[in-house]
Amino acid sequence: EAGVAQSPRYKIIEKRQSVAFWCNPISGHATLYWYQQILGQGPKLLIQFQNNGVVDDSQLPKDRFSAERLKGVDSTLKIQPAKLEDSAVYLCASSHGTSGTDTQYFGPGTRLTVL
């Protein structure tokens, strides 16, 4: 079974530029998550989708971050414009359903450096 795919793996941009990350979850997984992980910290949930609907985006900085999952499968996370503090690893995860014990499977992440 293929895992969660993410691209690109690395991205370097200058502040005020835009950037987009792509995630393809495990086939059949209804729930998709985007996390931000700053160096030395645990992941922080940015947004959670169930199929193509948003379940939780309470920690998404909506003035600059946006995400979509139009067909309920793959997803894109965008930052526009980027700030220095956005330098982090952006992790995508998926889970089969929405039960309380549902296991999340993570992709390798995209390491973003903002100069």
Added chain:
Amino acid sequence: DAKTTQPPSMDCAEGRAANLPCNHSTISGNEYVYWYRQIHSQGPQYIIHGLKNNETNEMASLIITEDRKSSTLILPHATLRDTAVYYCIVRVVGNNRKLIWGLGTSLAVNP
């Protein structure tokens, strides 16, 4: 969701058991204990979870105290590939309840 407390770092000799503690003294009756780990430059990996009873799978064992205020993840025969940051998370049972991650324990397995 209840918070967890873990030691920031631990060492273990290769081939020995690694016992990683986690304190969750404010855990509620409907909260599960989850363990994930993150090897350097990789995404987190699920290890095990439990509610009340001890659990074991091919990766590890989870021992939860009777009062559920603490737990221990046991890697029975640690290898160098087990070097990682281990996260203990408590999560309320129910749809769409997110995982809240702390800083974890950085485990170094030494040859």
